[in-house]
Amino acid sequence: MRNRPPRLVPGGSPSTPALSRRGVLGAGALAATGLSLSGCSTPLGAGLLGSELDPGTVVYWNLFGGGDGVRMQDMQAAYREQHGPGSLQATTLTWGNPYYSKLTLSTVGNQPPDVAVAHLTRAKPLWAGGLLEAITEEDLAGVGLSTTDFNEQAWSTQVTDGQNIAIPIDTHPFTLFYHREVCEQAGLLDGDGLLIDLSGKDTFEAALAEISAVTGGLAITVANVSETSTPWRFFWTLYNQLETATPFLSEDGAVLSVDEDSFLTVMTTIQEWVEKGWLNSNLDYATSQTEMFTGKAGFYLQGEWEIATAQSIEGLDFGMAPIPQLFDRPAVQADSHTFILPRKDRSPEQRRLAMQFIKAMLEQSLLWAEGGHIPSYLPTFESPEFQALEPQRHYASSADHAVYDDPAWYGGSGSTFEDTVGAQLGLVQQGASTPERALAAIRSQLEIYTSTPSPL
Template identity: 50%
Template sequence: MDVPHPTFAAGRHSPRLSRRTLLQAAGGLGLAGGLAGCSTLSAGIAGTEVAPGTVQFWNLFSGGDGARLQTMLDDYTKKHGTAALEAATFAWGNPYYTKVSLATLGGHPPDVAVSHLTRAQNLARGGLLSEITDDMLAMVGLSADDFTESVWEQGKVDGKVYALPLDIHPFVLYYNIDVCQAAGVMDGDNMKPIQGLEQWESTLTAIKEETGEFALAVPTIADNATCWRWFYTLYSQHEGATPFLSDGGKELTWNEDIALKVLEHMQKWTTSGLMPKNADYAGAQTMMFTGRSGLYMMGGWEITTAQSVKDLKFGMTAIPQIFDKKAAQCDSHVFILPTMDRSAERTQRAMEFVKEMLDQSLAWAAGGHIPTFTRALDSQEFRDLKPQNNYAEVIDYVVFTPPAWYSGSGSTFENIIGAQIGLVAQDLATPKEGLDQARSQLEVYARTADPLATGEQS
C-alpha cells in the first residue's frame, strides 16, 4: 500500500499490519474497520490488551532507519504472519523516552522497545526494564558472547543485563562524489585522506569553490542532537579532552579551553561560508543531495535516504582526524524489555522477535550501522559491505555521550548543550556566551539529587 516514493522513504509500520490481518480475516474493508475498532475499543474502555498474542514493538526510527526497519519487520511478519507484530514509531528523543517510561508506569508498555544504550541505563535504574537473564538468552540460543563486549558491558546495571545491542552508529562523513571529484579532493571513489586542520580546511575551501555555496552541511537548527554529535566529535579529537561530565553527572568536567576552541572553529566555518549557518535536519541533507554542498555529516543511517535520491552518487567515510587524534561520537541502538508481568510465553515471543531482528543484523548494517552481533560483524559479507567498510574502523575510537541521569541521546543534557552549540554555529552567540549559558543550565542538573538513585539505596 505504500505509495512508491522517489526521494523519501516512509517509516509507518504497525497499523498496516493489523489492518492486513483483519482484511484477511474479514474479507472486507468495512468489516475490517469495525473489528479493528472493537479490539481497540475494548482496550480503551476495559483496559484489555490492545492486541493479544502479538509482539508490540516501539521504536524511534524514522527517515532512512524507518525504511530499513520496515524491510526487517516485513521479513518477520512473512514468517509469523502479519498478526504477530504491531510496531509503532514515535518522534525521536525525550518525547519517545517519556512515552516509554509513562507507558511502563501505567502498566501498558510494549513487549519490546528500541532504546539508545546511553538511555537504557537510566531506564534500568528507574526500574522500568526487565532484566534479561541467561535463561532468557538461552531460550533463543543466544549468549553474551554473541555481542561486542564493550557495548554489552555498558548495557549492564549492577551486573545485570538490560540491553541487547543491535548496532553502533557513529557520526560519519557523507560526500557527493560528483561534486568532490570536480573539486579535486577525490582519489577514485574515495576521498583523499585528510589529516589535520590545514588539510581539512583546504579541502573544504576547494569544495566550496566548486559548489559556489557550501562545502559541508551539518544541521544547526532544531537539531540539538546533531549539534552535539559534531561538537563532541571535535572535542574528543583533542589531547587533554577531559570527560565532559563525571561522577554520574554530578560534576561538569569539560576542558573549557578545548571546548571554546572547538566552538570557535565551528563558528568560523559557518561564518566564513564553508558551512551553512542555517540548516535544519532535512535542509542539511538536501544540500548535499542537490550539490549545494559537497559534504554532509550525520549518523550512518541516512544512507538509505541518500540511496533513494535519483542520480546521486555518494560515499561515506569516517570523520577525518582534524585535531590531535581520531574520535567520532556514537551511540548504540539496543533492544529493551520494559517492565511488565510477562508470562513465559510472552517472554519467549519477545525474545524470539529480538533474535530474529538480530539475525538480520546485516540488513540493518546495510542501513549504515555497524552491527554488534558478532556473527554479523565478523562475517565476510559485512567486511565486503561498501561504503560501511570505509568507516567500520571507528568502532575502535568511538566516544559515547557521558552518563548521567539527565544525559544520553536526545536527553536534556544534549538539548541544553546542543542548543547552545547550534546558536554558536548560527552566529547568534559567541562561543563563550554559549558555553557559559550551557554551564549555568547544566549546573542546576548537576546539583540536583539523582531521581533514579532513590530506588537503588532503599
C-alpha cells in the first residue's frame, strides 16, 4: 500500500490518517491469520472486551515477556506509586502477530488502549492503515519533551509522511558477544580486556582463524535451525555495510528491490565461513549460545537482549561489542520499541495523560537499559549512570548505525517477511542451498505478498 496524504474523518484531525473500509476488512483478515491471544497480565479493560473506566486511567498494552516483562512491570508500578493505584491499567499480550492483530481489531472498534507498544518496523504499516495518531510538537512540549531529546537515527526513522508516528524508548541492535578467555588466548583483547578493533573483512577473518585455532573448531555462532529472525539479522547487518546495497523491499513492500550482487556477496561470505569451519552450519537458538558460553566458540551474534542470559551463567566472563564494519560503511540490523497512540476518540485531557505516561516511562529507561536495550531518550543515554553500565556502554554506539527493516505490511520484527527470507538464508548456512537458489526461492515465495495490496 502506498503512503497517502492524511484526510479528515469524523473525530479525527488533519494529522491522523483515515481508517478506510479496507482497513476494517483487513482487521478481520489479520485476526483470521493470527494465532490465539493469551498471556494477559490483567483482565482486558479496553478493546473488544472493553468496559467503562475512570477517565483518569491510562490503558496501556505491551508485548513484553521474560526479563523485559519484569522490568516493565516495575516501571508500571513506579507510575502507579506516583499517580495512584487506579491511574494505570496495563495488559500484556502475546508477542508478534497475535499482539498486532488484537491492536488492529481494537482500533477498528474505537476501543484501543490509550498507549501501546509497537516495534518501529511494525508501527509504519499501522500508520499506513490509518490506525495511529500523529504525535505533534505540542504533544511533546506539553510534557516537557522535544524532538532533540532522542537518538537521531531512531527518531528520524520513525518520521513517516512528515509526521511523528511513534516515540522510541530504545534501540535493540544485533550485537557481538565474546568469550574473554578464548579471545585472550587468540590475542584479540586490549590492555583493558576489551575486544580490539576488528574492522575490515580481512582483519575479521584473521580473528576467526585465530579463534578457531584456540577452540579447535568454531570461531563464531549464529542460530539458524528452527530460527528465522537470526539469519535475517545476520544478513541485513552485513548487506547494509555494502555501498551497493539497495532496499530489500520498496514501495511499502510492493517491490522486491534487493541488489542481487550484494546479496550474493554476503551469502557467499557466510557460505565460505561455514566451509572453513569458522561458522556453524546447524545450531538452534539455545545451542548457538551454549557453544560460546562454554568456550567452544569465541564469538556469538544475537540481539543485545541476551545479555541477561549471559549474566546468569555462573563463572562466564564475557564482553559485548558492536558488530565490526567488514565492508564499506558501518551498519547493524536493529529495531526499536516505541510508544504509539492508537487512533481513537479522546479528549485533550486523555491525550495529555497518555503523553504523561510515555514521559514517565522514558524517565525510567535506565532500568529498561539494564536488560540490554540502548536508551533512545538522550537524558538517560547521556547520564553518568548509563555511561558506566557494563557491558552496555561498549556497544551503545550501535544505535547510531542502526538499519531497520524496510516498511511493508507483511514486514518488521517477528513478521511473515522475516520468516520467509530468514528460512532461505538459514538453508544456505546449513549447506542445504546455494546463495543463488535461496534468492530465487525468496523471489518466488514473496511474490504473493508483493502482489497483494495491504489489508490495512
